[in-house]
Structure formats: structure tokens, C-alpha cells
Amino acid sequence: xxxxxxxxxxxFFFSASAQAxxxxxxxxxxxxxxxxxxxxxxxxxxxxHSFYLxxxxxxxxxxxxxxxIPLPVILYDNGLxxxxxxxxxxGKEVVVSNETYYRMNYDNNKIYKTDKEGKFNFSESGKILNxxxxxxxxxxxxxxxxxxxxxxxxLFTSLAKSYKSNNGISKGIGRFFEPIIIYIRDxxxxxxxxxxxxxxxxxxxxxxxxxxxxxxxxxxTPLGVNVTGNIAVTFSxxxxxxxxxxxxxxxxxxGHIFWMPGVPVLIKIVLAPIEFLGVFxxxxxxxxxxxxxxxxxHIVLYSLxxxxxxxxxxxxxxxxxxxxxxxxxxxxxxxLLQAYIFTxxxxxxxxxxxxxxxxxx
Amino acid sequence: MEKxxxxxxxxxxxxxxxxxxxxxxxxxxxxxxxILKAVNDREQGIKDALDSAEAAKKEMQSLQADNEKIxxxxxxxxxxxxxxxxxxxxxxxxxxxDEAKSEAQKIIESANEAILNEKNAAVSDIKKxxxxxxxxxxxxxxxxxxxxxxxxMKIVEDLIKDVKLK
Numbered sequence: 001x002x003x004x005x006x007x008x009x010x011x012f013f014f015s016a017s018a019q020a021x022x023x024x025x026x027x028x029x030x031x032x033x034x035x036x037x038x039x040x041x042x043x044x045x046x047x048x049h050s051f052y053l054x055x056x057x058x059x060x061x062x063x064x065x066x067x068x069i070p071l072p073v074i075l076y077d078n079g080l081x082x083x084x085x086x087x088x089x090x091g092k093e094v095v096v097s098n099e100t101y102y103r104m105n106y107d108n109n110k111i112y113k114t115d116k117e118g119k120f121n122f123s124e125s126g127k128i129l130n131x132x133x134x135x136x137x138x139x140x141x142x143x144x145x146x147x148x149x150x151x152x153x154x155l156f157t158s159l160a161k162s163y164k165s166n167n168g169i170s171k172g173i174g175r176f177f178e179p180i181i182i183y184i185r186d187x188x189x190x191x192x193x194x195x196x197x198x199x200x201x202x203x204x205x206x207x208x209x210x211x212x213x214x215x216x217x218x219x220x221t222p223l224g225v226n227v228t229g230n231i232a233v234t235f236s237x238x239x240x241x242x243x244x245x246x247x248x249x250x251x252x253x254x255g256h257i258f259w260m261p262g263v264p265v266l267i268k269i270v271l272a273p274i275e276f277l278g279v280f281x282x283x284x285x286x287x288x289x290x291x292x293x294x295x296x297x298h299i300v301l302y303s304l305x306x307x308x309x310x311x312x313x314x315x316x317x318x319x320x321x322x323x324x325x326x327x328x329x330x331x332x333x334x335x336l337l338q339a340y341i342f343t344x345x346x347x348x349x350x351x352x353x354x355x356x357x358x359x360x361x
Numbered sequence: 362m363e364k365x366x367x368x369x370x371x372x373x374x375x376x377x378x379x380x381x382x383x384x385x386x387x388x389x390x391x392x393x394x395x396i397l398k399a400v401n402d403r404e405q406g407i408k409d410a411l412d413s414a415e416a417a418k419k420e421m422q423s424l425q426a427d428n429e430k431i432x433x434x435x436x437x438x439x440x441x442x443x444x445x446x447x448x449x450x451x452x453x454x455x456x457x458x459d460e461a462k463s464e465a466q467k468i469i470e471s472a473n474e475a476i477l478n479e480k481n482a483a484v485s486d487i488k489k490x491x492x493x494x495x496x497x498x499x500x501x502x503x504x505x506x507x508x509x510x511x512x513x514m515k516i517v518e519d520l521i522k523d524v525k526l527k
Contacts, residue, residue: 047373074372108368135372142376149384156392163399168406170399181396202397203389211381231365232374236381 037306039107045226045298048109048140049073049085052224066090071143075102075111077133085137094118102133111135141233144225148214156210177210184209184343192347197354201347204244208237209343216294216335220301220328228338229294231287238287241346246279249353256352282349286342293338297331491524 051069058065070086081097088095091106094114103118104111105128112120112130121129138146159174170178189198189205215227227233255261257275260268304327307320498520502513 046368047370135370136375137372138376139370139373141373142380145377145380149380152384153387153391156388156396160392160395160399163395168399168403178396178400181393182400185397185400199397203385203393206393207381207385207388211384230370230373231368232370233377235369236374236377239378240381 033309037303037309041299041302041306043107043109044224044302045229045295046109047226047230049088049104049111049137051140051143071138071140073111073135073137075133075135075137077113080136081133109139111137140225141227141230144215144218144223144227145233148211148218148227152207152210152214180209181206188340188344188347192344192351193354194351194356196356197350200248201244201350204240205343205347208240208346209339212237212290212342213336213339216338217332219294219298220331220335226294226298228290229298231291234287234291237290237342238283241286241349242280242283244346245283245349245353248350250355252355253353282345286345290338290342293334297327297334301327301331495521 050071053067053069055067056065057063070084073083073085073088075081075083077100078098083095083097083102085104087093088102088104088111091104094101094103094116096102101114101116101118102111103114103120105120110128110132112128112132114120114130123129155174155177158172159170159177162171162174163169165171184206185198185202189202193201212228215225215233219226219228257279258272260271260275263271301324304320304324308317308324311317311320495517499517502517
């Protein structure tokens, strides 16, 4: 079975399991176009409980029809509780389970515990004070992550299999990725980590590179997902880099942190806390860099697209169209670049961790 | 920063970490290890092939050099053989010439000797004949002119003096 056919099958499975695409009709207040665009961008940047595809607004009644794939909502609140996101009706309805009431706040896509009427208690600064259950829902981002993981699994296993069936030469769609794999090995892993140790880190580096790259690229499609621009995702990736770095580190690495060799004792004492802080700052910079780059790219791109509807004239709209087009192309580059930088810096940190004293200085 | 922390979704972090770690291990087992192994094997194969090609080339070159060396040697040998033959020829010719010369010399010498002997024999023969002629003359003179002995003797002596060996 070819890879393309498999992928289409997965897509079918995905939409079928979601019990077809739901179409909720909800009455919404219509604001002016600027605030509408602003809230749209704000909403896009965040994770969501359903896979939003598009919406249609009836001009006469002002009713909005949402076309989206509902996703499972899993809450942990004295035991696991399951819902589908369509039950929440975009925060318009209160959902009950075991006499506990839940309501979604559609502004930040979070689910809160409420009373029977679904009342939110706001603080003076506008924060919602209601208690939040632990939310383990399969959100839009997680669904995308699962989709990308499955895609990666089939893509790269098919590449792996093609070597055997084709006498050591890759075949099919995976062939496109083989030079990239070799590039990561020869120009990222080996120069930074060293020939001796690089093999232990290859799996992580390859997985993280393709994972970030594919998710970045998917974020530029009209699917409108923003996975790598989410702090929880980049935090998780950076945390793995941090853990791998420090769990595989050798004596020499810790020696360089707490008792820098080759400098006077006084400077050693000064350097130790700085170096120790660096242990955390390095992966932290990774998570912020990826998050901020993707987030900023999405904001700029969406704003420029939104400008077209604000201008509503030939000159302004076409200008912002070309700007948006230009930025979109830059974003394709950024998608690859950020994946490369994340992988490169991870490899660099792993390199510090396993650096052999004798072969370096 | 506060906004970031508020935005942070524990659920998303939880699933992302679990899915990603599982993905790493699955891909390691079913994709990365076989891919890297295949790529390594292929690269090793190419390297080996190149090395053996290089070795074959070197062997070829050394063979060619050997051939050339052998050719050179053969040529030199041929040249030396030719030279030897030429020398031999020359020496044979010159030897033959020498021999011929010396033989000719010998023949000439013996001829000379024979001539000399013949000459001597002829001279002595002439002498004998002259003597006998003289005697005959003397007899005739004696027979004809016995009166004037002294005069006759003088004539005889003059005659004899005129007869000279050449």
C-alpha cells in the first residue's frame, strides 16, 4: 500500500471517528471588523477544543454557523470525565456530570467549574476566579500532534523499508528526506557532538527536527493550527533537551560548571553560579525562541491578511495581499530555520555534555 | 511572563511529552536505526568500491611500469647483442685482413728469396759460362796468336775486367 493511500485513510479515519463534521449555529454579537479580526487572531493563536475549519455568517439573522470537527474533552476532577467538545456549544451551554457543572470560556478555550447557571466570577483585573478541572482533552493541537506523529511514523518507516526492498537505495516519497537525514548526521550531530558519541543522540535530533519542521509547515496551511507557537509544546521539547543533556553529561561537563578548570580560584567561585544558571537558561532560550518566532510569524501573517478586509480598496488590499504573500514565503523559510536552530542548539548542548577533556582544549 | 504561565496548558504539555517520547522510541526502532544503518552500509560500500578501484588503478599502473621496464630491458639487450655482433664482425674482418696481409708478405718474401736464389744460380752459371768462354777464348787466342804472349795476356785481362756482374 502506498504512503499516500495510507495517509488518506488516516484522514478518513480521523474525520469518521469524529462523527462527521458538526455544524453549530450560534447567535453572536457582531462587533466592528477590527475587533473581530483581533479576536480572531487571538483565538487562532490559542489551542482549541474543536478542529475549526470555517464559519458562515447569515447576514440577515446574524447567526454564525461553525463548521468544525469536535474533539474529545477529557477532564480529571474526582475521576476521569469524558465529553465531546460539541456539547459545550462554544461556551454557550453548561455541561453537567455527576452534579458538577462545567462551562467553557470561549475567549481562552478553558473549561471551568461553575454553578448551575454557568456563572463566571471575575476578579477586578478581569480574570476568571472559577476553579479549573485538570484538562487532558485531545485538543486541536494534540490532534495535530497525533496526526503529525502518525504521518512521520509511516513516512520514515516506509523510507526504512525501501532500503531493503530496493537493494540499499531509498525509494518513494521518503527519498526526499534522506539527504536531510544525512545532513543532520554530518553537519549537525557529528561536528557538534563528535564521532564517538553522536549515535546516541541521533534519534532525538532527527525526531525533533522533523517534528518541529512538519508542525511549523502545518501551521502555515489553511488548517490554521499553531502547535509550535504554543508554550507548552516548546516547553516539553526544551525539557527533553534539558533532561537528555544533563542525564548524559559526563564528569567533565559538571567540572566545567562548578569548578571551571584553568582559572584562578576566585573566578571559579564567581563562575560557578553563572554556569549553573546557564544550564537552565540554555534550554529556556530554546523554548522561548521557537515559541516566539512561530507565534510572531502567525500574528504578522494573520494581521496582514486581516488588513485586506480593513482596507477594502484595490490599492491597500492588494498591497497587503502582496505583503502577506511575502511574509508567508518568509515564514516557510522560518519554519525550516527554526527546526534547524532547535536541532542545532540541542546538538550543541549535547556536545557540551559529552565533550571529552583530552580532545578539546 | 504571567500571561505565558496562565496560557500554559498542562494537558497539552502532558500529551505532547508522552506522544513525543513514544514517537522517538518508535521511530528509533522502526525508522532511524534501519535508515542510518542502510545509509552507513551504502556509504561504506561506496567507499570500499572506490578504494578497490583505486587499488586496481595502482596495480594497473605498476603493471604498466613493469611492462615498460621489461621492454626497455629487452631493447637494451637487443642493442647490446647487435653491438656485440657488429664488433665480432669487425674483429673477424680485421683479423682476416691481417692474416691475409701477413700471408701475402710471406709469399712475397719467399718469392724474393727464390728470385735471389735463382739470380745467384744464374750469376754463378754465367760466371761458369764466362769462365768457360774465357777458356775457349784463351784457347782460340792461344791457337791463333801464340807469338805475342804478353800482348795476348793483356787483352785477356781486359776482357775479363769488362765482364761485370750485374
